[in-house]
Amino acid sequence: MGSLWAPCNGLEGTRGALIDVILRDHRIIDDVLWPTRFEETVQRPIRVMVHCRHVTGLDTNRGLACDDVAGPAFRGAASSPARELAPST
DSSP: OEEEEEEEOSSGGGTTEEEEEEEESOEEETTEEEOOEEEEEEEESSOEEEEEEEOOBOOOOOOOOHHHHSSSSOOGGGSSOOOBOOOOO
């Protein structure tokens, strides 16, 4: 459905690399179309597949407060795991 091009200059080992992220397996969750699979390929300086990531859980409108996610550990509404997504068919 879409791809995202991003220079990856945040880490010492990836300075100047161009990454292609393909967004796949879209699903509508709470009236929003979300990609649930991300395939990352380095395009430059060499072309190589580096990651394939899958979303395994997602919550929306959980009612989080800033204090729930501040500090070293999640608290309150942020303390429980995200709702598990059933595998795509």
